[in-house]
Amino acid sequence: MAETSMIGTRIRERRVLAGLRQSELARRVGISPSYLNLIEHNRRRIGGKTLLKLAETLQVEPSLLSEGAEATLIAGLREAAGDGAQAAAEVDRIEEFAGRFPGWARLLVELHRDKEGLERTVKTLTDRLEHDPHLADSLHEVISTVTAIRATASILEDDQNLEPDWQRRFHRNISEDSRRLAEGAEALVHYLEDAPDTEADIKSPQDELHAFLSDNGFHFPSLEEASDRTTIAKALDGNERLESEAARVLARTVLLQYAEDAARMPLREMLDAVARLGLAPDALAAHFDAPLNAVFRRLAALPEEAVGPVGLVICDASGTLIFRKPIAGFAIPRTAGACTLWPLYQVLGQPRTPLKAVLRQAGRGDARVLAFAATQEQGPAAFDAPPMVRAHMLVVPDSGGDGTAPVRDVGTNCRVCPLPGCTARREPSIFLKGF
Amino acid sequence: MSKKVLLIEDEPNIIEAISFILNRDGWQVVTHSNGHDAVEAARERAPDLIILDVMLPGRSGFDILSEIRDDAGLATTPVLMLTARGQTKDREMAERAGASRYMTKPFSNADVLDAVRDLVAT
Numbered sequence: 001m002a003e004t005s006m007i008g009t010r011i012r013e014r015r016v017l018a019g020l021r022q023s024e025l026a027r028r029v030g031i032s033p034s035y036l037n038l039i040e041h042n043r044r045r046i047g048g049k050t051l052l053k054l055a056e057t058l059q060v061e062p063s064l065l066s067e068g069a070e071a072t073l074i075a076g077l078r079e080a081a082g083d084g085a086q087a088a089a090e091v092d093r094i095e096e097f098a099g100r101f102p103g104w105a106r107l108l109v110e111l112h113r114d115k116e117g118l119e120r121t122v123k124t125l126t127d128r129l130e131h132d133p134h135l136a137d138s139l140h141e142v143i144s145t146v147t148a149i150r151a152t153a154s155i156l157e158d159d160q161n162l163e164p165d166w167q168r169r170f171h172r173n174i175s176e177d178s179r180r181l182a183e184g185a186e187a188l189v190h191y192l193e194d195a196p197d198t199e200a201d202i203k204s205p206q207d208e209l210h211a212f213l214s215d216n217g218f219h220f221p222s223l224e225e226a227s228d229r230t231t232i233a234k235a236l237d238g239n240e241r242l243e244s245e246a247a248r249v250l251a252r253t254v255l256l257q258y259a260e261d262a263a264r265m266p267l268r269e270m271l272d273a274v275a276r277l278g279l280a281p282d283a284l285a286a287h288f289d290a291p292l293n294a295v296f297r298r299l300a301a302l303p304e305e306a307v308g309p310v311g312l313v314i315c316d317a318s319g320t321l322i323f324r325k326p327i328a329g330f331a332i333p334r335t336a337g338a339c340t341l342w343p344l345y346q347v348l349g350q351p352r353t354p355l356k357a358v359l360r361q362a363g364r365g366d367a368r369v370l371a372f373a374a375t376q377e378q379g380p381a382a383f384d385a386p387p388m389v390r391a392h393m394l395v396v397p398d399s400g401g402d403g404t405a406p407v408r409d410v411g412t413n414c415r416v417c418p419l420p421g422c423t424a425r426r427e428p429s430i431f432l433k434g435f
Numbered sequence: 436m437s438k439k440v441l442l443i444e445d446e447p448n449i450i451e452a453i454s455f456i457l458n459r460d461g462w463q464v465v466t467h468s469n470g471h472d473a474v475e476a477a478r479e480r481a482p483d484l485i486i487l488d489v490m491l492p493g494r495s496g497f498d499i500l501s502e503i504r505d506d507a508g509l510a511t512t513p514v515l516m517l518t519a520r521g522q523t524k525d526r527e528m529a530e531r532a533g534a535s536r537y538m539t540k541p542f543s544n545a546d547v548l549d550a551v552r553d554l555v556a557t
Contacts, residue, residue, distance in 0.1 A: 140490060143519040144446045147541035151452035154544045159459075166455070173448045 007051070008042040009366035010065050010095070014058045015040075017092055017418060029053045042366060064095050073098050075331065075416075076109035078363065082415045083112065138188045145181040149174055207334075208247035209254065210324060215241055218325050219303045223259045224267045232256060254323070261298045264290055270298060274307055279396050281372050282354075292354055293376040296394040300325050311369075311395035315344055317388065329367035330359070330395045331412045339411040340424040343373035344393035351375040351389055358398050358405045361412060362419050368398040368407060438555055439463045441482035443473050443499070444517065445491055453486070456544045457551065470494025474502045477509055484555050485509075486547075487534075489518040489525070497532045504533040513554040517542070 015025050026036040031050065038044040046054075047066075055062040074094055081089040090097070098105040152170045156162065162170075222235055232255045242248045265273075265288050277283040285295045300312035311327035315338075324332045332338065338345075343355045354374040360366065371393055378388035411417030414427040440457055444450050445468045454464040467476040470493035477485060485503065489496035496516060503509045513535040518525055529537045536550050 140519050143540050144449065147519075148446055148448035148452060150541045151449060151456070151544055151547075155452060155455055158544070169451075170455075173451060177448055 006042065006366065007046060007065055008040045008044075011054055011058070012040040012366070013363075013418075014060055014065070016420070018058055019420070020058075025054075025057060028057050061096060061099075064099055073102065073105055073109060075363065076112070077105055078416045080108060080112035083116075134191060135188075138184060138191060142181060142184040142188060145177050145184060149177045149181065152177070205244055205246035205250055206322070208242055208244060209250045212239055212241040212247070212251055213254070213325070217304060219301055220255065220258060223255060224262050228259075232259060257297065258301060261294050261301065264288065264294060265298045267302075270302065271306055274299075274302070279307065279310065281374075281394060291376060292372075292374040293390075293392045296372065296374070296392045299394060299396075309397060313338075313342075313344060313393050313395070315348075315391050317348065317386070317390070319345060319348070322390075327369070327395055327397070329364055329397055330361055330369045331364065333413045337426075338413055339417065340426075341408065341410040341422075342393060343371050344391050347373040347375050347391050347393075348389065351377075351387075358407045359395075359410050360407050361410055362417050363412070368400075369395045370398045371395050437461055437463045438483040439465065439480065440484045440486060440551065441477055441480050442466045442486045443470075443476070443491065443496075444468065444486070444488040446488075452544070453547060456548060460548055460551075462551070468492075470496070470499060473499045474506065474509075477503060477512075478506065481508070482512065484551060485512055485514045486551075487514055487516055489516060489529070497528055500529070500532040500534060515547075515550055515554060 015022070022036055022040070023033045026033040029036070029050065030053070035044065039046050039050075051065060052062055055065050058065075077094050077098060078091070081087075081091050081094065152174050156167065156170050156174070220235055222231055232252060235255060236242060236248055236251055239251075242251055265284075269288075270284075273284055273287050277287065279299065281292055281295045281299065284290075284299075285292050288295070290298075296312055299307065300310050302310065304310070309327040310325075311330055311332070312323060312325045313321060313332050314323035315321050319337065321332065321338060324334070326332045342359075343357050347353065347355050352375060354372065356370070356372050358368050359371050360368050373391060373393040375389050375391050378390055381387060409419055411419055411422075414425050414429060417425075417429050419425075419429075440462050442450060442453055442457075442464055444453070444466070447468075450466050450468065454466065457464045465480050465482065467473055467480075468491075470491035473487075473491065473494065487496050487500060491499070496518070500514060500516065503512065503514060514533070516529045516534040516537045517540060518529070518537070519540045526537055535554055538546065538550060
């Protein structure tokens with residue numbers, strides 16, 4: 001959506017941040033609440049006096065409402081402000097900052113990203129030192145040997161009248177221990193030198209997997225034709241994004257599933273069906289006689305130039321996000337837990353009952369998405385094990401439909417979410433201070 | 436009769452060096468080199484002092500120390516702990532488990548002698 005058509009959205013956001021009701025703002029500006037409602041939903045163009053009056057009442061620069069600032073930049077700044085909450089950055093003026101000093105704002109976002117990367121490195125290295133059994137063993141070995149050498153050497157030095165038998169014995173011990181020490185030290189040096197690329201350790205296997213999928217636009221032409229393990233191995237082979245064995249294992253699993261889905265719903269037929277039925281998972285599932293979840297995955301794997309943006313997020317029964325394909329109007333957190341209001345989590349509580357909802361993610365303007373959620377059981381049911389359920393949520397831009405569907409306001413994660421009075425909140429938001 | 440030290444340590448050359456310096460100083464030294472039955476060895480030998488390494492095959496020195504402190508016959512026997520790690524965490528764990536003194540490897544022979552003399556004199 002063009003920025004200029006989003007004036008209403010920005011007005012609505014500022015109003016919510018200011019804690020004003022629609023009717024109150026309308027009264028102060030001197031327009032009718034229903035007119036303001038139309039403006040806020042971008043259904044009336046405004047300009048001139050009304051815009052100036054609104055800006056004045058909301059205490060913001062008029063240009064901030066009319067132009068806004070780049071959404072990703074703002075999202076980045078919000079993240080930075082969230083992580084550095086003690087600095088008390090003026091989050092209510094974030095758009096003004098990004099609008100007036102775009103260069104500084106970009107620099108700040110970049111520095112914040114760098115900082116996150118470095119923090120991960122430090123954490124990884126600390127973990128490695130603390131929990132690496134090999135390193136602990138090597139160090140223990142070296143210290144034990146040094147202790148023996150030190151004690152023995154000082155006996156030889158202190159006692160000049162040591163009996164020849166003892167002398168020989170201690171000399172032999174020192175020689176033995178010094179050899180062990182040399183070997184131990186060498187092993188330690190090798191270990192530290194051969195330490196896997198720090199890069200590989202810094203990113204989690206999940207990060208590597210998603211970087212790999214994202215590089216390929218989540219679409220793999222080589223797996224669209226009849227594919228087998230060799231094709232998959234080739235798709236993975238030598239990919240520099242997949243540095244760790246763990247990431248390769250994850251990627252292999254994802255691609256196996258991809259190939260299976262592709263065999264069930266071949267590309268040509270799938271594109272034809274989408275052209276005819278639209279992005280309607282239920283109709284497609286009926287057409288291919290396939291489970292909804294497989295249709296979700298398949299839609300998210302189609303080339304974007306053919307079907308437009310299609311997002312997908314998958315979580316396991318613990319709520320952990322194991323697959324993330326975000327789209328422009330819908331962000332998916334990378335590290336922290338996601339918003340509990342997502343239908344993704346709702347279907348976990350009502351397995352086998354798929355859900356459809358129009359979502360508006362806070363902080364993303366008025367962009368709405370249509371979300372479809374469904375669960376899938378992993379493996380056969382058993383009496384002595386909990387059911388292994390995974391929830392899938394497909395996200396596509398909302399075409400608006402007939403405009404009567406209720407819109408659910410959701411967040412990304414609590415920290416950067418400005419929704420007031422949310423019962424699902426598990427952490428205070430940096431945007432709600434003082435309200 | 437000379438006082439008896441039980442040295443529980445798994446590194447043969449450390450055993451030899453410590454035994455030598457303590458012997459020469461007039462102590463009777465008995466040794467034991469694994470964690471499994473270290474407490475039984477202590478009960479049998481009834482030493483005046485125990486030198487206990489933290490990293491032993493079979494069982495951690497902290498566990499052994501706790502059991503020694505819970506044993507009626509050994510509860511008051513002084514224990515000198517030896518460890519390869521000087522972190523405060525280890526020191527605190529040793530103190531909590533009831534170590535009389537704590538020494539970090541690599542130590543000097545003179546330090547060991549001082550500690551042993553101190554612990555048995557008191």
